[in-house]
Every structure is written in structure tokens, then in C-alpha cells.
Amino acid sequence: MAILVVGGAGYIGSHTARALRHAGYDVILYDNLSTGSRRLAQGFELIEADIADAATLRPALARADALMHFAAHAYVGESVENPRKYFRNNVTAALTLLNSALEAGIRRIVFSSSCAVYGVPRQIPITEETNREPVNPYGASKLFFENALEAYSRAYGLRSVRLRYFNAAGADESGEIGELHNPETHLIPLALAATASGRELQIYGSDYDTQDGTCVRDYIHVNDLADAHMRALQYLESADQNAVQSLALNLGTGRGHSVLEIVEAAETATGRPVRRSVRPRRAGDPPILIADPAKAQSVLGWTAKRNLPEIISSAWAWMQSASRRRAA
Ligand SMILES: NC(=O)c1ccc[n+]([C@@H]2O[C@H](COP(=O)([O-])OP(=O)(O)OC[C@H]3O[C@@H](n4cnc5c(N)ncnc54)[C@H](O)[C@@H]3O)[C@@H](O)[C@H]2O)c1
Structure with a gap:
């Protein structure tokens, strides 16, 4: 089974790619290296391209059975100063990816969402039922893509797990890969x-x-996130496909x-x-x-x-x- 890991040369994507390979999946990375790095992709097939590039996406998606979508701009402060950059990449380009995946027959997607979709929640701890009221363009862009996935699920039978990470941190215990952001804001x-x-x-x-x-x-180790991605994929692959729902899960x-x-x-x-x-x-x-995180515990x-x-x-x-x- 082949997984296209989009944004796989980035921090969380590269840790998940290793976990997938370790579990026996074929892994293809797709990344434009805008914030990712060749170092984190070492040892993997890397297609160096943008998610807005439908012509390059087409043959890459044709080889995949499922998609993991990590690619995004992810600096909250920058999104306030330059929202256009964020909506262009996290919404417009991401829709090209989603539509290309649909046309390629992909029906399973795991998406990197964020606790930023909740904005300033009134109740702590935050459950998945908390209102989604983002307070910055980054959070709004994540919410938009979540909504698109929900609509595509209802209309086209595309199944997704939208993983809302809290604060990703830490590094692979091998010391070979870790966080490489420039500028670093974490x-x-x-x-x-x-x-x-x-x-x-x-x-x-x-x-x-x-x-x-x-x-x-709420700080969550990047390899715990990687583990949750594997489980989300296994959930989407469950033998009883009628029981599989599209859903959102908090990861913290x-x-x-x-x-x-x-x-x-x-x-x-x-x-x-x-x-x-x-x-x-x-x-x-x-x-x-x-x-x-109770729902991730009970579902995954x-x-x-x-x-x-x-x-x-x-x-x-x-x-x-x-x-x-x-x-x-
Ligand atoms: N780091 C966190 O704490 C955190 C928390 C919540 C959600 N997230 C989300 O998780 C995902 C991964 O975050 P990260 O910390 O690993 O960031 P990252 O910047 O290290 O990884 C993102 C990767 O996507 C690639 N990319 C971006 N735009 C692209 C495009 N148009 N085409 C192809 N590749 C593109 C980048 O080059 C990079 O390799 C993001 O979607 C982010 O919004 C991260």
C-alpha cells in the first residue's frame, strides 16, 4: 500500500514518513521544500513540486492508495501580516491537491489540522464539539480545508480524518531528524x-x-503525532468500510x-x-x-x-x- 505524504520533507511529515515506512507502507514524499528540507527527506523518494501543480500531482497520486496532507504555511503571526500568502497556499493550492486526489480515485485522506480552528475557546479542556471560531487567517485557512473535506465526504464518499494537533514538539529518538524551522517560532x-x-x-x-x-x-511529542497518523490511516482502511466515518480528532x-x-x-x-x-x-x-484527547483514545x-x-x-x-x- 502506497501513501503520498504531501509536506513530507517538513517537521511532522518526515517523522510520520518514517513511522509509515517502519510499519511496511510504501512512502512517496511530495514537497516544494519551501519550509521543508532535503535532509529530513533523506532515504525517501521525494517529488519536489508544489501542490498547486496539478500536472505533477496527477502521476504522483496515480501511484498512491491514500494521501496524508501536511503541506501548509504555519506561522500564525505571518498569517496576520500576509493573509494572501496563507489563503493562496492553505486554501487555493490545497484545493488543487484535493480535487486532483478525488480525480485520481483517492478516497482516504489524513489532514493536518490545528487547535487554531478553535480560536479562543471558552471551555478547557477543548473537545471536538467546541465551536470552531478561528481568530487568525492561519486558523481560518485550516477550518476552510476541514469544511471542504466534510463536504467532499458527504458528496463524493471521500473519507478523511482531520487531526487537530496542539503544540507539536520534540524529535525522533534516533537524533537523525527533528524540528528544522527557519525562522523558528516554537x-x-x-x-x-x-x-x-x-x-x-x-x-x-x-x-x-x-x-x-x-x-x-498542551505539548505533544512529534512521534506520538506520527503514531496517531498511522492509526488514522488504519482506521480509514478498516475492513468494514460502512462503519468508517469522516471525523475530526484532537491530538494532545x-x-x-x-x-x-x-x-x-x-x-x-x-x-x-x-x-x-x-x-x-x-x-x-x-x-x-x-x-x-478522549475521542482519539476511543476511536483510534x-x-x-x-x-x-x-x-x-x-x-x-x-x-x-x-x-x-x-x-x-
Ligand atoms: N508544528 C505544529 O505545532 C503544528 C500544530 C498544528 C498544526 N500543524 C500543521 O501540521 C502541518 C505540518 O507542520 P510542520 O510543523 O511539520 O511544518 P513544516 O513547515 O515543517 O512542514 C510543512 C511542509 O510542507 C511543505 N509545503 C508547504 N507548502 C507547500 C506547497 N505549496 N507545495 C508542496 N509542499 C509544501 C513545506 O516545504 C514543508 O516541508 C502543517 O499543515 C501545519 O499547519 C503544525
Whole structure:
């Protein structure tokens, strides 16, 4: 069985590609390398192209039995400054991918959605039934594609699992692949980098109504996400196809950690201090985002296995091996 992993040269896609290969699937990566990297795709067949390119998609999709769609622009702040870029890629180009998949006869899709579809939820933990009211163009673009998948499911029998990740973090335990974003905007790599470089970490807001005044997020290990993708695919392949529904699932641990807790965990893992400064709150940053992952547990039998110290130590091991490689 062959899986086309679109956006497979990126952070989460590359970890999932490895998990799929390990489970015996044939894996083809499709990526324009706009934010992904050839390094993360090493050892895999990579079709280097854009999802807006229907002519290149056609033969690639003809070889696949199912699609995993990770490709997107994913910086919230940038989406506010340049929404056009986000709607062009995450909506217009993504619809070319979806229509090409439909025409190629693909009926199973696993999609990278985000907790950004919920906006600023009124209730924590967040269940899948929480209203979807995104507060930035990135979240709106993810919601649009979710809606398209739901409509295609009803009209054309295309089955999808829309996985709403909370904060992806950590790295493969092999130390061979990990997070490679440029610019890096995620807290854990930034805090770890601050311990190594002595550069100051910016903390946005210390007056939230949380245990220590800083924002609280649900950090989920990237290999736990990869495992959930495998299970979502297996769910879509179930023998009893009549029982398979298109659905959305939260992927988080159900536990929240504040920014200051992450900073302290980074200091513990590295044995070095993080210099920090507190800035004003960023617009549209919800105080607390924590998943209720019960539905993923009941439908997929999935739970996150790795805790915060394991997330941080794997991310640190990857950063150290990456800096050794750069020095060599
Ligand atoms: N990282 C997180 O915490 C997080 C949280 C929620 C949702 N997500 C979603 O998960 C997915 C993967 O995120 P990531 O952190 O691995 O990001 P990433 O930038 O590392 O990966 C995205 C990949 O898609 C590719 N891509 C983008 N546009 C493309 C296009 N038009 N054609 C072909 N390839 C294209 C990029 O080159 C990159 O390799 C994204 O859809 C993101 O919105 C991520």
C-alpha cells in the first residue's frame, strides 16, 4: 500500500514518513521544500513540486492508495501580516491537491489540522464539539480545508480524518531528524537555543489568568503525532468500510504547561540558564489551550506516550547533533 505524504520533507511529515515506512507502507514524499528540507527527506523518494501543480500531482497520486496532507504555511503571526500568502497556499493550492486526489480515485485522506480552528475557546479542556471560531487567517485557512473535506465526504464518499494537533514538539529518538524551522517560532527550540547561545528569550505576557501568569499550552511529542497518523490511516482502511466515518480528532496530552515551566524544563535538561525578558501580550494568543484527547483514545486507541521531560530531552539531543553536524 502506497501513501503520498504531501509536506513530507517538513517537521511532522518526515517523522510520520518514517513511522509509515517502519510499519511496511510504501512512502512517496511530495514537497516544494519551501519550509521543508532535503535532509529530513533523506532515504525517501521525494517529488519536489508544489501542490498547486496539478500536472505533477496527477502521476504522483496515480501511484498512491491514500494521501496524508501536511503541506501548509504555519506561522500564525505571518498569517496576520500576509493573509494572501496563507489563503493562496492553505486554501487555493490545497484545493488543487484535493480535487486532483478525488480525480485520481483517492478516497482516504489524513489532514493536518490545528487547535487554531478553535480560536479562543471558552471551555478547557477543548473537545471536538467546541465551536470552531478561528481568530487568525492561519486558523481560518485550516477550518476552510476541514469544511471542504466534510463536504467532499458527504458528496463524493471521500473519507478523511482531520487531526487537530496542539503544540507539536520534540524529535525522533534516533537524533537523525527533528524540528528544522527557519525562522523558528516554537517555544521549546527557542528556549533550548537560548540556553546554548545566551540569547534572550522573549516571553509574551506574564499577566494572564494562569498559575504563573504565562500562557499554558498542551505539548505533544512529534512521534506520538506520527503514531496517531498511522492509526488514522488504519482506521480509514478498516475492513468494514460502512462503519468508517469522516471525523475530526484532537491530538494532545490533556496536560498543560506554562511558558515558565517550559523554560525551567529547558534549564534542567541543559544545565544552563535561560536569559529572558517579558514583552506585552501578543494579540490573539489564548491564555490556555489544552486538548481533551478522549475521542482519539476511543476511536483510534491512541494516547500520547511521551511526557514533557522526554519531549525536551529529545529536542535537545537533536539540536546538539545538528550543531555537531554543522561544525564537522
Ligand atoms: N508544528 C505544529 O505545532 C503544528 C500544530 C498544528 C498544526 N500543524 C500543521 O501540521 C502541518 C505540518 O507542520 P510542520 O510543523 O511539520 O511544518 P513544516 O513547515 O515543517 O512542514 C510543512 C511542509 O510542507 C511543505 N509545503 C508547504 N507548502 C507547500 C506547497 N505549496 N507545495 C508542496 N509542499 C509544501 C513545506 O516545504 C514543508 O516541508 C502543517 O499543515 C501545519 O499547519 C503544525
